[in-house]
Amino acid sequence: MKNGRLITFEGPEGAGKTTILKMVAGKLREMGYPVVETREPGGIPIAEKIREIILNPEHKEMDAKTEALLYAAARRQHLVEKIMPALDGGAVVLCDRFIDASLAYQGYARGIGIEAVLMINRFAVEQTMPDLTLYFDVEPETGLERIRKNFREEVNRLDMENLSFHRLVREGYLLLADTYPDRIRKIDAHRTVEAVYSDALRTVCAYLERHWKKTGTSESL
Ligand SMILES: Nc1ncnc2c1ncn2[C@@H]1O[C@H](COP(=O)(O)OP(=O)(O)OP(=O)(O)O)[C@@H](O)[C@H]1O
Numbered sequence: 001m002k003n004g005r006l007i008t009f010e011g012p013e014g015a016g017k018t019t020i021l022k023m024v025a026g027k028l029r030e031m032g033y034p035v036v037e038t039r040e041p042g043g044i045p046i047a048e049k050i051r052e053i054i055l056n057p058e059h060k061e062m063d064a065k066t067e068a069l070l071y072a073a074a075r076r077q078h079l080v081e082k083i084m085p086a087l088d089g090g091a092v093v094l095c096d097r098f099i100d101a102s103l104a105y106q107g108y109a110r111g112i113g114i115e116a117v118l119m120i121n122r123f124a125v126e127q128t129m130p131d132l133t134l135y136f137d138v139e140p141e142t143g144l145e146r147i148r149k150n151f152r153e154e155v156n157r158l159d160m161e162n163l164s165f166h167r168l169v170r171e172g173y174l175l176l177a178d179t180y181p182d183r184i185r186k187i188d189a190h191r192t193v194e195a196v197y198s199d200a201l202r203t204v205c206a207y208l209e210r211h212w213k214k215t216g217t218s219e220s221l
């Protein structure tokens, strides 16, 4: 029986998800919430290995459906090994990307179809959907420029896609935000880190005040 809450951070490349997730995690811990931080693809050894395969820039020949299935496989293992136990223990799980990334990138931008990608992901996650999703909206030009300027170590196979692919990713996310307005909250990520963080924290805190019951402890996680 799930006691915790799954909060996902989504957006195009360089939107600032990872930066803001870490800041929100730190603040929630200060406030006494038991927080688990994780990411996709990855979060546990098997999924990190799948990540290396998917994102390797040399794997140019990877088929779009293979890509979608690998993301779903990594997600399944991550869910069973890390997310579900943390939720059962009462944690607030903050996950850097989850199912909506597959719907936006593989379903919409790659053109497999959101419904088809949703179907394979339903098999992977069963009933576990995010309780709340923060969508950090940024124009791809701005996001990609941030990554370029800050010399990020990993430049992965998807970062290297052309601008029209990244425009489609954003379009896909915006479509999802319109389709699931109760779950997905859109945050304007063109602004300063401080302004984006303030909106994100307010949204998460308002949600937890209404939907989180203190049943777990950090020690039990
Ligand atoms: N609001 C912001 N304004 C300017 N720079 C930012 C902002 N937010 C993050 N950055 C910087 O942009 C870069 C990308 O940020 P971050 O890694 O948090 O984004 P991300 O959404 O997780 O990217 P990706 O998913 O592509 O890895 C970092 O160098 C970060 O310091």
Ligand SMILES: Cc1cn([C@H]2C[C@H](O)[C@@H](COP(=O)(O)O)O2)c(=O)[nH]c1=O
Pocket: 013, 040, 041, 071, 096, 097, 098, 099, 100, 101, 102, 103, 105, 106, 156, 158, 159
């Ligand atoms: C979970 C997930 C991710 N992606 C893409 C999005 C990014 O290009 C990479 C992940 O790396 P980052 O460090 O978060 O930038 O993978 C995807 O296409 N589909 C997914 O389900």
